[in-house]
Amino acid sequence: MEKKWWHKTVGYQIYPKSFQDTNGDGIGDLKGVIRHLDKIEKLGANVIWLCPVFASPMVDNGYDISDYMDIDPSFGTMEDMKELIAEAKKRGIRILMDLVVNHSSDRHAWFQAALKDPFGKYGKYYVFREGKDGKEPNNWRSIFGGSAWEKVPGYDKLYYLHIFTKEQPDLNWENPKLREEIYEMILKWMDLGLGGFRLDAISHLKKNYQYTNLPPDGPDEYNMAFEYFNNVDGLADILCEMKERTFAPTDALTIGEYDHMGPEDVENVIGENGSFSSVFDFCHTLDNVRNPKWGNTVALFDDYRDQLFAAQKIVDGRGMLCNFLENHDKTRIIDRFLMPEDQNRYSEKMLPVTNFFLPGIVFLYQGQEIGMRDDPKQSIQGFVDKPTFAIYDRLIAEGKTDAEALEQINCESREHSRTPMQWDASAEAGFTTGTPWFPVNKNYTELNYEAEEKDPESLLWFYRKMVAVRRREDLEETFLYGTLVPEYETVSGVLAYRRKDEKNNILILTTSLADGITLPFTDTIEEVLLNNYDTCEAGEETIRLQPYQCLVLKVKE
Known part of the structure; x- marks a missing residue:
């Protein structure tokens, strides 16, 4: 494998809206990110993934971009963005922007022009089709619910495609002129000093335009025709062209949101000549200990272990996955992976070790390093995310009671990861001097960055040791x-692996067992590199893992 600068990535994902507000409007901003760069450097991260800050009406939290070359006023200005790039660079940190090119906002100048002339230049930047028999062109369902087609105002039979919300019309990647516009924009950003991009919804660029109705898979008569707009044949050609025109010449780090990468896809996706530097490993994202399917920490832990190793086997050294546990679309790991009775200072430190030393690059998410938690709501009105309400409405339509639907939302909602960052015990956790856009978790007076900074035994300090x-x-x-x-691999409640080369033999041991476990062990320990306990109970033929213990050991060959 040819060595690249980004192989050493320890990333830190920031959801700017919830990170730090500096002007009292209750919304985090770029100046707030700049304010905390020293803390990110101290953690040991060298890449920041910044969730979308482009100009946007914010129908989908910035993933609906209305201007690719401007910053949304709620986050600041282009000058603030340039300052962030420069200040991060001083600390050895590179910035990744979150780029969405499957679709734009319906407020984008291209789409506004397309609405005026769907058959003109900009109409060809999007996907317009005539309906059939007084209905949509076909019965594809949007990922966010309802038809994937919206009628064009002023036209009786014309519709445009949107596989997300109707305010996010899909771009037509079959059009070379559209592709040139996107490539030019990417190169302009790289010229400003970016380290690269996280590419949202990138596996949807290619569609299978067989406009036939499919058998309905729900009471709404629509079909979630995922195979028609996800990883469709020909996608690799588009992605390869984009890489060759933009990312390869600029040595960019690119991380694709790419679903369902099979063994046959690895070379094209993240191989030596693949389209991306890395993709996120989603294998564990459906695991949730509160799902009746699991019901206890150990059962989930075993499945999680098996999925991690299966994902690594698929890649088989041909590229680097992006290993993560938290992001802006998932619940917090302490509540997702551990039953309440299993949550303690040992298990909370054990969790991140499980995948942190696997092959690949790694990303942490804001607040993960201090153990931020989910924030269940007493009513559906406590949430603000449009998809959350769509999921709630679907659950009610399926026959669940209000209480049952709310319970499931509280178990799974991505909004748990979007509560404001808990910096200290002052009003609103030090996030804002105003009213936060989304309520701060009520536990902030005890659980906050300042308190953990003062405690060398805290989770924050453990994360620093782990990165070090x-x-x-x-x-x-x-x-x-x-x-x-x-x-x-067959020992329930144990997740363990070695990383070996001609210089080192490093053994990583973790357990989710409340009683601990004794394992056969014949290695000779040279150095205990990381331990969430004060002792390592290794004998000549066994090693004792205490409850929820994690160990990283350098051993002799």
Whole structure:
């Protein structure tokens, strides 16, 4: 594998709206990110993934872009963005922007022009089709619910495609002129000093335009025709062209939101000549201990382990996955992976170790380093995200009671990860001097960054130690390029593996067992690199893992 600068990525994802407000309007901004760069540097991160800050009507929290070359006023200005890039660079940190090119906002100048002339130049930037028999062109369902087609004002039979909300019309990637516009925009941003992009919904660019109705899969008579607009044949050609025109010449780090990468896709997606540097590994994202399917921490932990190793086996050293546990679309890991009775200072430190030393690059999410938690609501009106309400309406339509629907929303809602960052115990957790756009979790008076900074035994300090081990000069090459060897794969409640090369043999051991476990062990320990306990109980033939213990051990060959 050819070595790249981004192989050493320890990333930190920021949801700017909830990170730090500096002007009292209750919305986080770019100046707020700049304010905390020193903390991110101290954590050890060298890449920041910034969720969308482009100009946007915010129908989908910035994933509906109305101007690709401007910053939304709620976050600041282009000058603020340039300052952030420059200040991050001083600290050895590169900025990734969150780019959405499957669709634009319906407020984008291109789409406004397209509405005036659907058959003209800008009409060809989008997907317009005539309906059939007084209905939409076909019965595709939008990912956010309802038809994926919206009637064009002023036309009796004309519709435009939107596989997300109707305010997010899909761009027509079959049009070379549209592609040129996108490529030019990407190169302009790279010229400003970006490190690269996280590419949202990138597996949807290619569509299968067989406009036939499919068998309805719900009472609304629509079909979630995912195979017609996700990973469709020909997508690789589009992505390859985009890479060759923009990312390869600028040495950009690119992370694709790419679903369902099979063994046959690896070379094209993240291989040596693949379309992206990395993709997020979604294998664990449906695991939730509160789902009756699991019901307890150990059962979920075993499934999580098996899925991690299966994903690594698919890649098989041909590229680098992006390993993560939290992001802006998922609930917090402490509540997602641990039953209440299993949540304590040991298990909370054990969780991030499970995948942090696997092959690939890694990303942490704001607040993960202090153990921020879910924030259940007493009413559906406590939420603000449009898709949350769409899910709630679907659950009610399926026959669930209000209480049942709310319980499921509280278990799964992505809004739990969007509560404001908890900086200190002052009003509104130090996030804003005004009224926050979304309520701060009520636990902020005890759980906050300032309190953990003062406690060397805190989760925050443990995360710093964990990053420091991964980045240690004599170990980093092993973690980046060493062989992965799963261990104790059939032992319930244990997730363990080695990273090996000619220089090091490093054993990672974790357990989700409340009583701990004794394992056969014949290695000789040279150094305990990381431990969430004060002791390591290793004998000549066994090693004792205490409840929820994690160990990173350098052992002799």
